[in-house]
Amino acid sequence: MANSKYEYVKAFEQDDTLLPNTWIVVRIDGRGFHKLSDRYAFEKPNDRRALDLMNAAAVEVLKDLPELVVAYGVSDEFSFVFHPSCELFERRSGKLVTTIVSTFTAHYIYLWPSYFPSTPLQPPSLPSFDGRAVVYPTSRNLRDYMSWRQVDCHINNLYNTTFWMMVLRGGMRNTEAEEALKGTVSSDKNEILFKRFGINYNNEEEIYKKGSVVFRQYQLEEKKTGGTDQDATGEQDTPASQEKLSKTQQEKFKKLRRKAQVVVEHVDIIKDEFWERRPWILSGRVGKLPTEA
Numbered sequence: 001m002a003n004s005k006y007e008y009v010k011a012f013e014q015d016d017t018l019l020p021n022t023w024i025v026v027r028i029d030g031r032g033f034h035k036l037s038d039r040y041a042f043e044k045p046n047d048r049r050a051l052d053l054m055n056a057a058a059v060e061v062l063k064d065l066p067e068l069v070v071a072y073g074v075s076d077e078f079s080f081v082f083h084p085s086c087e088l089f090e091r092r093s094g095k096l097v098t099t100i101v102s103t104f105t106a107h108y109i110y111l112w113p114s115y116f117p118s119t120p121l122q123p124p125s126l127p128s129f130d131g132r133a134v135v136y137p138t139s140r141n142l143r144d145y146m147s148w149r150q151v152d153c154h155i156n157n158l159y160n161t162t163f164w165m166m167v168l169r170g171g172m173r174n175t176e177a178e179e180a181l182k183g184t185v186s187s188d189k190n191e192i193l194f195k196r197f198g199i200n201y202n203n204e205e206e207i208y209k210k211g212s213v214v215f216r217q218y219q220l221e222e223k224k225t226g227g228t229d230q231d232a233t234g235e236q237d238t239p240a241s242q243e244k245l246s247k248t249q250q251e252k253f254k255k256l257r258r259k260a261q262v263v264v265e266h267v268d269i270i271k272d273e274f275w276e277r278r279p280w281i282l283s284g285r286v287g288k289l290p291t292e293a
């Protein structure tokens with residue numbers, strides 16, 4: 001191949017390959033969604049249409065990228081998880097992040113009219129997302145990351161639910177409600193909701209309290225009881241990430257992943273049960289399709 005005199009510029013490119021054998025989390029977040037949610041009159045504190053739209057776009061991203069094993073969404077953010085064995089784009093951070101951000105944004109905008117038929121998108125207020133990739137070395141770290149996001153969802157939702165009740169139903173000014181909630185703990189907010197507004201927070205919709213988990217569905221496995229060689233994180237003595245899969249095995253898994261249905265659930269991902277019943281997520285393998293024996 002002939003080299004042009006300009007080719008030296010390639011040497012300026014920086015390597016951004018992510019550490020091998022680690023979980024890759026790409027978190028995207030809506031840019032200026034505070035303003036966007038006002039512009040398109042999202043309901044407060046939660047707009048079901050907005051959350052369903054986020055989830056629908058995330059489902060399309062998982063369908064597009066079979067290498068993704070799970071995703072978790074809350075508010076205007078979504079975390080997409082690649083398994084340690086993932087070799088997509090030679091694990092180059094820039095390629096992974098930009099592909100996820102643009103695929104997500106494309107679907108979000110394409111699907112917008114189905115969720116907001118009476119408020120079409122109009123420049124200059126158009127949805128866009130930023131994104132970053134972070135690697136985590138162990139399944140425990142990954143699960144702690146996911147737990148962190150779900151705890152954040154709970155804390156913010158309890159606060160927002162109480163705040164907007166005080167404003168919308170209690171007639172308080174924003175600043176008054178903010179002041180009144182300063183220094184309160186969860187039980188105080190639960191009490192305000194119950195005593196002043198007759199709301200039992202436990203009965204609020206799961207999607208608001210727990211956020212949304214997106215993953216490929218196979219046959220659920222029974223919760224394991226008794227001792228196994230797995231610890232609470234589902235991590236085995238030899239992490240699956242270190243067993244190199246052959247190219248043919250990888251291709252086979254990819255095909256099976258494309259066959260599986262991508263589902264959205266609003267469940268606890270902090271406790272072990274979610275991960276134990278869906279071992280294919282942490283193992284990076286595939287489960288049994290519902291029709292298989």
Ligand code: DGT
Pocket residue numbers: 029030031032033034035037042043044045046047048050051075076
């Ligand atoms: P950023 O991310 O730094 O560009 O700025 P924002 O404005 O996107 O802030 P962020 O991501 O910290 O917070 C998300 C904003 O999106 C927050 O102000 C509330 C808004 N939002 C998200 N989901 C809903 C919803 O369902 N209803 C309403 N009313 N607002 C929502």
Ligand code: MG
Pocket residue numbers: 029030031032033034076
């Ligand atoms: Mg944002």
Ligand code: MG
Pocket residue numbers: 029030075076077
């Ligand atoms: Mg956000």
